[in-house]
Amino acid sequence: MSEQQATTDASEATSEKLVELAKRRGYFFQSSGAYGGVGGFYTFGPQGAALKGNVEDAWRDRFAVAEGNMEIDAPTIMPEPVFEASGHLDGFDDMLVECPECGESHRADHVVEDNTMYEDAESLEIPEVEEVIAEYELVCPSCGAGLAGQAVEAFNLMFATNIGPGDSQPGYLRPETAQGIFVEFPRLKEYARNQLPFGVTQIGRAYRNEISPRRSIIRTREFTQAELEYFVDPEEDDPDLEAVEDVAVTLYPASEQNKDEGEEIQTTIGDAVSEGIIGDEWVAYFLGVAKPWYDAVGVDMDRFRFRQHLSGERAHYAADCWDAESEIDGNWIEMAGFAYRSDYDLSKHAEYADDRFTIFKQYDEPKTVERATVDPDMSYLGPEFGGDAQAVVEELETLAGRDRAAFDGDTVEIELEGETHEIPVEKTGFSVDEETIAGEHIVPHVVEPSFGVDRLVYTVLHHAYREDEVDGEERTYLELEPEVAPTFVGVFPLQSDAELVDEASAIVDDLRAAGLSVTYDDSGNIGRRYRRQDEVGTPFCVTVDYETIEADEATVTVRERDSTEQTRIPIEDLPETMSALRTGDREFDDLE
Template sequence: MSEGDRLSELAKRRGFFNQTAAAYGGVAGFYTYGPQGAALKDNIEAAWRDRYVTREGHMEIDAPTVLPEPVFEASGHVETFTDMLVECVECGESHRADHLVEDHPESTVEDAEALPNEEVGELIADHDIDCPACGTPLAEEPVEDFNLMFETNIGPGSSSPGYLRPETAQGIFVDFPQWAEYARNQLPFGVAQIGKAYRNEISPRKSIIRVREFSQAELEHFVDPDDEPPLERVEDVEIPLYSVAQQQGEGSVKEMTVREAVDEGVVDSPWLAYYLGISKEWYERIGVDMDRFRYRQHLAGELSHYASECWDAESELGGDWVELTGFATRGTYDLDKHAEYTGEDFSVFQQYDEPVTVERPTVDPEMSYLGPEFGNAAADIVAELEALAERDPDAFDAEAVTVELDGETYEIPTEKTGFAVEEVTESGEHVTPHIIEPSFGVGRLIYTALAHSYREDEIDGDQRTRLALPPEVAPTTVGVFPLMDKDGLGERARKLASELRAAGLEVTYDDSGAIGRRYRRQDEVGTPFCVTVDYDTLEAETVTVRERDSTDQVRVPIAELPATLSGLRDGDITFDDI
């Protein structure tokens, strides 16, 4: 069995995740997290929130999953988040129109997706391309877009179309003016969101790695282009970089510190470097194996339309590299687009440290002259004069100013333009923030944490399966067992379990079968610690605490147990400290 098969089997059997609605035949690309999986997901999201929101001082919001169509017209998703399809009338098969054209032997087109649909349709006709399935000519068939967004209607009727968001980010961008106001217009600030996103994938694959509904944890960090990240906090962190140069050259990953990566220009944006640094430590914290991890830079052709630089955090799963996180510089693209489509202000007024006085050339044309002289053209001439004053104030040194409009040349006496150079005091400027975006796929983090912590080893000659999950993210922190369910041990153990729950610990109680079987059960779901109530407990109020990975045991007084276990979970102490 492959790694993926073993993991899927364990996931289903132990309640991490399973295919949704299997009783109805299942539906591709949808998975349900069971009790263990939901708990693991909660813990990973909490660790993310702790690192990327709380400790960075960012804010977290929660936007709707449905947004009206105009939002995605602005973001470009309606237009570009599509595949080109052509449908055969004869057999009903749909084909990728751009690929039919590219694959045709006589075709010289290499990137048909970049062409308009009509043009691709013409190419299909020109080359007499037939349906690959049944051979019917496709020349007459229209080339249509298949949009990967799920479409819906807001309210009754179809007058108000909407889409399920394909990324949580747009929910942050559309209300940017609100967040800027909340941040008292002080850049930089970050807005984070953990939530569901939806993509109607043509072909969902590989368990929960590619699904149609998934959780994202996204941070949109809005920065002034002049802002610098606090690089010193992570400058010594070693990060495995697989740059474009390395991908096209030796093909090997290069370890370097965050500082080196910036100084040597391997990572262009210091902000991205900063997030690569803190994220490497975070991945380790939730159980990603650093020997199966790398940061890979996007090649030029991979970059999305809005990004100038992008690095993916990738984990190795069953021999494949899978994207966990995209770290992208989105520039001002999204805010510009939403500003353009709404007419609202998506910028921030940045006050200078000190007001600056600048000389600004202005014009104040004498309309009583221009009007009669130039008639209909007068208004356009004024606009041109204003532009000229800003562009080339020296032009006003002469006796007359010449402007060209629609091929006509007009000469205006300089004295009629009201040209002057004014001293203006500016206290700041409007800045459209640049966006630094780390975008995490939660399901892939969960899958990686499981795959990378999966172990098969031997205890006293017996094989066991365990998940070496970090205690912080393990679904259950402690299993509580009576050594046997008699002589009052069960009662004492049940009481202890509820005491530990009251102390805020995630506890499982189990009294079935032999003690070893119960340990193995907890090993298999990654429970890091098990507490056993035995006969000595009744005498001395102590229990044994058993550690998952080493199977070592120590005796601990019950009175100290809540603090000890909390400390172990939170990483304040290690098992050896007890």
């Protein structure tokens, strides 16, 4: 067995143990189990909900509060025209192949990736995927029947619904939280005082009707996104690259991926920009912000990288896009995408909606400009074009703004419903006039860091999973960062003695009053209680014993999860000390 295969097998074994631990200890489990379960839907239990909430709070602190961005909470159901404008109705598809024997549907690109040398089959066209399935004689993952010759079809991932009774309005559950931000831009810009740049964040549910959800909470049909849409003036707004230029990163650019033996590159954000590896400075800035944040919440930096999208997988509106990826089970999974979306989203909504998706850009000094206008003679256009006269006016206005040279001759040509018409220039009222203007309306460009919260939670748990031996006994524990651990401290009375129980209960109240997440446990021997807290990732345990109530100075034992080392701390100092441990202002080794 190769070293790589052994590593993969060990990682998969870790995943199996982690999923079992998650269900047993209340992190996550498949939903609706009493009714047989539903694929792609998971419930976060008490521990998982707390961990997920802590991760979301940490994201909010870094990407909303620290960056000075707004946060909104938009509906998860939106009307059909929103997704017609965004392009989701026509282009939000995955590749589906159906087994001719058992009838199971599968992601065709996943079947290819799992059984061939192709690592990114999603970037292939449907005919190419069909050819690969035939060439490798791929079979159904469920029953083993051959899939060669089966049609691969595009399957739209959005969940459809109806808004209201009767002849209700068609709507969809949002496939991303971003559209809720884009749709509300005309009002949000007012809250930003019409000043660029500004950012809007949102943490919320999104829904995708995945063909074959798999790998627990890594690929589900309902999930949480944390997204930032940052609106900029592409001609004037530049990021503060100096703040992140020294951040060390592991990059896997498209140029390396296209090589037979391409390798990841170890560099810094500053060098990556200067060498042209990262083409957009705004994308580079947010990669630099994200890297230390991922480290802080517990992602193993030895199993973390930023991978650039290949041209075939990059959205047509994205000038550049990089994914934050973590290694799980020998595979790299996407945890976030960082895209420069240009003005695509706001321009599309401006085209479909009845509002203005621009910002007025004030000039430092007024400018005198030449502006081409038309003032058509309607007494000519009306009889000539009838009901199409207004459409002719609009075409003339568009042409004047785009190509004033078209009006240089005696006639000007316009196209209406595929037919060309010649109109005398004198009837168009064409003129070029000088005008003094104070500014112009521009469509902002958008930079989007989009984080998948569920996948990050899974990564944090997987990277935190540990097994060791303590006092001759095997131990499983989660080495979670204190900032995100569901419970920060467990409090135990050594025995079920009334005086010990009262003292422990008072400590619980004091620690909770200090803003710490605390659990109380008086069941079983003290070693068993330690093991329970280790397994759910509680960083510290406080034990109240007879020395606490009998000594001149009341002290308690504080135990650290990872090392299992213990020390005694005065009760009166406990809330302050534990708070300092959580924020990182003090280290456990320094408490002695």
